[in-house]
Amino acid sequence: MxxxxxxxxxxxxxxxxxxxxxxxxxxxxxxxxxxxxxxxxxxxxxxxxxxxxxxxxxxNSAARALASGRSRIILLVLPDWPVEFRMQDYLDEVSLALDKAGYSLVTYTRHPDQAARPLWESLSPDLVVGTIPFNSPDVASMLACGVRQIYPDPDRPDPPDVSLAISAGPELQVDHLHERGHRNLIFAAFVEARTSSMVLARHQAASDRARFQGLAALGLERINYRDDSPDDAVRRWIDAGITGVVAFNDDVAAAIASAAVRAGLRMPADIAVIGHDDSPIATMFVPALSTIRIDTAALGRGFADFVLHRVDRRPLPASLTLPNLTVVRRETT
The missing domain is CATH 1.10.260.40 (lambda repressor-like DNA-binding domains)
Incomplete structure (x- = not known):
């Protein structure tokens, strides 16, 4: 039997x-x-x-997708940047909003010279979203896998307008230091290659704002927190009369503030430093770091609204919600 x-x-x-x-x-x-x-x-x-x-x-998700023609998966293709505190907060909010609508968010980072098969070939997502237009081989691969929607649209390859999200923070950093009386500024970032494109974009935005304020364009200083380069940079800045530092993020601001403390400098009397992102280190660090706070939750909900408009034809909000950025004034400025 x-x-x-x-x-x-x-x-x-x-x-x-x-x-x-x-x-x-x-x-x-x-x-x-x-x-x-x-x-x-x-x-x-x-x-x-x-x-x-x-x-x-x-x-069985594969069988369900075959029967319905939909996987209810949204694939977000990220650039090769580290997922830091605010980015993770943003992705969490997007994932939560899409989950309530019955969709799963999957994030996927493309690396230069990647050998692995692209993730859309395995998931058959309902929508693939990128931060920049996809190249022709990627588009052909998606279409061959049955991906129904791609953004940016291959037929209208205008990149998404992320200028405000990139430029608003550095502009506020420069404005804040300018309001505090600083006229000789520098832009500082780490040497990591993975942040290179974002570093250049934020540096450009800060330089443009400095010129708008009647200041000289900001130089770009790359430091390595693993060696003495922050200490060397701070000494050179003081000798050159630089009094204000626009940091790429709060980690960079913390490295510079540490070097200033070791050099016996007073903040902000001798040198002022402002970070970006309002990550936990900004409040835990001594002296506490001035920084830029972004309403990433609102940004995440806005992105989810856009996704649901594309896949479910839901109406978009009547007005576009712009990211709410504020200067958080703490001890370093």
């Missing part, structure tokens, strides 16, 4: 749920998929859900 295979050794199917609940396979499908237009008694619906929970049923 054959012994039934334990359900723990194979995937639980909808047919297993139907047998457990004493209903048809079709009824299980109607209940688990919340199929509209069905008059299934509440008692039956509960029995199906309880049976599915007892058996540990998980839907």
């Amino acid at each position: 054959a012994v039934p295979e334990p359900t723990t050794s194979r995937r639980v199917t909808a047919l297993d749920v139907a047998r457990e609940a004493g209903v048809s396979r079709a009824t299980v499908g109607f209940v688990l998929n919340n199929t509209p237009g069905q008059t299934i008694p509440e008692s039956t619906r509960k029995r199906v859900l309880q049976a599915a929970e007892r058996l540990g049923y998980r839907p």
Whole structure:
């Protein structure tokens, strides 16, 4: 006599749920998929859900995608930047908002000279979003995999307008130091190659703002927190009459503030430093770091609204929500 295979050794199917609940396979499908237009008694619906929970049923996403034509996965392709505090906060908010709408957010970082197959070939996402236009081979790969929507649109390869998100913070940093009486400024960043494009963009925005304020364009100083370069840089800045430092982020600001403390300098009397992102280190560091705070939660919800507009044709908010950035004044300025 054959012994039934334990359900723990194979995937639980909808047919297993139907047998457990004493209903048809079709009824299980109607209940688990919340199929509209069905008059299934509440008692039956509960029995199906309880049976599915007892058996540990998980839907087969590939089969569901094949049947519906949708995977309910959003793939966000990120540049090769480190995911720091505020970026993670932003992604968490996007993921939460999309989850409430029944979608899963998957982030994917493309690396230079990448050898692995692109992730969209495995996931078949409903929408692939990038921060810059995709190249022709990537677009061809997505279309061959059945990806229905790509943004930026390959037929209209205008890059997303991220100028405000990049420029607003550095502009506020420069304005704050200018208001505090500083006229000779420098822009500082770490040497990591992974942040290079964002460093250049923020430096350009800070330099443009400095010129707008009647100041000289900001030089770009790259330091390495693993060696003595922050100490050397601070000494050179003081000798050159630089009194204000626009830091790429709070980690850079902390490295510079540490070097200033070691040099016996007073902040902000001898040198003022302002960071970017209002990460936890900004408040824990002594002296506390002045910085730029971004409402990343609002940005995340705005991106989720855009995604749902693309995949579900939901209406966009009546007015565009601009990122709310504020200067957080602390001891270093």
